[in-house]
Amino acid sequence: MRNRFHTFSVVYFSLALASISASAADPVLVKIPCGSVPWLSCADLKTKLMDGVAGGDFPGGMKAAIREMLDDVYLMKVRLAPNLVAQPECTTFDRLNKPPICSPLRIPENGCADESTRSYKVPEGVNANCPGMSMVGAASMDHPLFSLGYNDMGSRESSNVAAGLLMAVSNQGYEISAEVSQNALKILPSSSCYQRAVSLNDLIAAQSDVRLIEQINACDPNNQTEACSAKEYFKASHATILSAYLQLARCRLIDEASKKFVAFTKDGSKPYTQVLKDLYVQQCFYPYRGNPSAMRSCYAAKYSAWIRARARAAFPHVASGCP
Numbered sequence: 001m002r003n004r005f006h007t008f009s010v011v012y013f014s015l016a017l018a019s020i021s022a023s024a025a026d027p028v029l030v031k032i033p034c035g036s037v038p039w040l041s042c043a044d045l046k047t048k049l050m051d052g053v054a055g056g057d058f059p060g061g062m063k064a065a066i067r068e069m070l071d072d073v074y075l076m077k078v079r080l081a082p083n084l085v086a087q088p089e090c091t092t093f094d095r096l097n098k099p100p101i102c103s104p105l106r107i108p109e110n111g112c113a114d115e116s117t118r119s120y121k122v123p124e125g126v127n128a129n130c131p132g133m134s135m136v137g138a139a140s141m142d143h144p145l146f147s148l149g150y151n152d153m154g155s156r157e158s159s160n161v162a163a164g165l166l167m168a169v170s171n172q173g174y175e176i177s178a179e180v181s182q183n184a185l186k187i188l189p190s191s192s193c194y195q196r197a198v199s200l201n202d203l204i205a206a207q208s209d210v211r212l213i214e215q216i217n218a219c220d221p222n223n224q225t226e227a228c229s230a231k232e233y234f235k236a237s238h239a240t241i242l243s244a245y246l247q248l249a250r251c252r253l254i255d256e257a258s259k260k261f262v263a264f265t266k267d268g269s270k271p272y273t274q275v276l277k278d279l280y281v282q283q284c285f286y287p288y289r290g291n292p293s294a295m296r297s298c299y300a301a302k303y304s305a306w307i308r309a310r311a312r313a314a315f316p317h318v319a320s321g322c323p
Helices: 042-051 062-074 156-162 164-181 194-207 210-217 226-264 272-285 292-314 316-321
Strands: 028-030 136-140 143-146 185-187
Touching: 028 194, 042 062, 042 164, 042 226, 062 164, 062 226, 136 272, 136 292, 143 272, 156 164, 156 272, 156 292, 164 185, 164 226, 164 292, 164 316, 185 194, 185 226, 194 226, 210 226, 226 292, 272 292, 292 316
Parallel strands: none
Antiparallel strands: 028 185, 136 143
């Protein structure tokens, strides 16, 4: 059974956290003390935060968190919170929630496997082969036929765009992991995780009280005293701090990946379906009227260039993570 601190592999992204005003707040930098008794050594702390295995009340290190989140996206165990997309039923983005998900960029956490034609992972009973391109053509010599907006339940385009969530998790995972490995996790006031960061820093400050540390270090295992009781208290609180720190990193990863995904699906205020329609009509329909095959070839080439360029620009760490 997964522990009670698990926050990601649920039906909804857990972004319904209390928001606070960012007008006068400063970023919060969260660091866990290390390198002196009774704290962990800095090397052991880094190993725990990056490579720790989930168990009990420990949610697992950053590598496990990223892997878990990627798998949940592939298996369609997540949705965007309605407040993130201003859609009461997430209608716009639910239309992307049909596997397989096919990434236009190779994902480093997947060993840089080519997912352009076959998904890395799919729910049981689902064909992993990526669907074909949407059909485009002409209703007449003067009217283009572009039905992507209605048929994106299982097109190559919807599979590629849905992969924006995978690429966002990988991309932001890289950035957040770099901070966690340095034990310097930054939370901006605009983040939905900000209040968690403030509370965690308060807990760390209380745990770092000089008198408490002196009392703990005075503990004689052969003579159980109040100091040894304080040591047991410190041990339990330290475990809570580790778990809370990693939950905070997960919270930030969910928050940032969700926002980057939404941005990826739009060009300004236009949804990707409208962008592709404009691309087809302007660059392929009019130049190749009367030649359906040329129109389809044109659209396929233009689309492939568009999705790859857009993905590389939006997720640079993913683009540079594989040769």
